[in-house]
Amino acid sequence: MAGPRKASPGARLPDTPGAWLRHAVRLYEKHGLALGQIATTAHDEALYLILRTLELPLDSDERVLKQPLTAVQQTALAEVFRRRVEEHMPAAYLTKEAWLGDRRFYVDERVLIPRSYFLEIIPEQLDAWLPDPKKVTQVVDVCTGSGCLAILLAQHFPRAKVDAVDLSADALEVAKINVRDYRLTRRVTLHRSDVFDAVPAVKYDVILSNPPYEPSQHCDALPVEFRREPRLALDGGRDGLDIIRKLLRQARTRLKPHGIVLIEVGGLRAAMDREFAVLDPHWLHTADGSDCVCVIHAARLRNLPR
């Protein structure tokens, strides 16, 4: 299969960002590149890659698409799209950044590319589940990866101490960069731990987690782009529930009496309702209707058999 045009001497490369955009969209279609990590359309992802590679603002207006490119810029774009096509390298790993709303996070292949529903849930719905959100002092993000959700939590609860937990030392290195970039090192503490095993005994107002929840077999069948993310970030064991089971069991002794657990579970809503009916999980509505984040009250966790 013919790959993207290479920057070989004499080869003609698209000579404006707009021509690159049209060329790149055709490449995405021809090579069946997987989307869904930072954008849902080839147009949006390719435009993002073009603007970032050319170091143009992401909100540039359409006129930039007509500007002539230098040979150096053309070569840079050829190399970015070569890696995207030939290596199926996710766009976020090429640019070393990912966006949650208007917040930018450093990412690389050591972490999942942030795309959590907690982006909408933390600012819009979380407070309604707490007796007094202003008095929240202890919060934990279990399975923190890049640290993105711990950072959103720290910004949402300005008086809270936030623990950010991950089993992967590599992921915690990335989280450290982001916590430092957001100047939150005094309030966000990173812990290397298998769920709560090595986390000091603290009672939390909020336990939040976007854990690995893909059934192992699904992970094997994912498109290459998703298999480039750390397996540990995706694989939730045979039925996807391994980490969630452990988290809920351990959460019983980790919450204040009014505390809550919030978990994002992807396609496991029905399995959760079956296995954890005694916890009465409440499913939060999300804009795209996937409704895959649940809230569970501390009092309900007592119903979990030991």
Ligand SMILES: C[S@@+](CC[C@H](N)C(=O)[O-])C[C@H]1O[C@@H](n2cnc3c(N)ncnc32)[C@H](O)[C@@H]1O
């Ligand atoms: C789905 S990613 C979520 C990352 C981040 N919270 C986000 O939303 O982008 C899951 C993370 O859980 C971590 N993880 C996997 N198993 C774990 C365990 N047993 N204990 C703690 N963290 C774990 C992985 O290393 C990965 O960083």
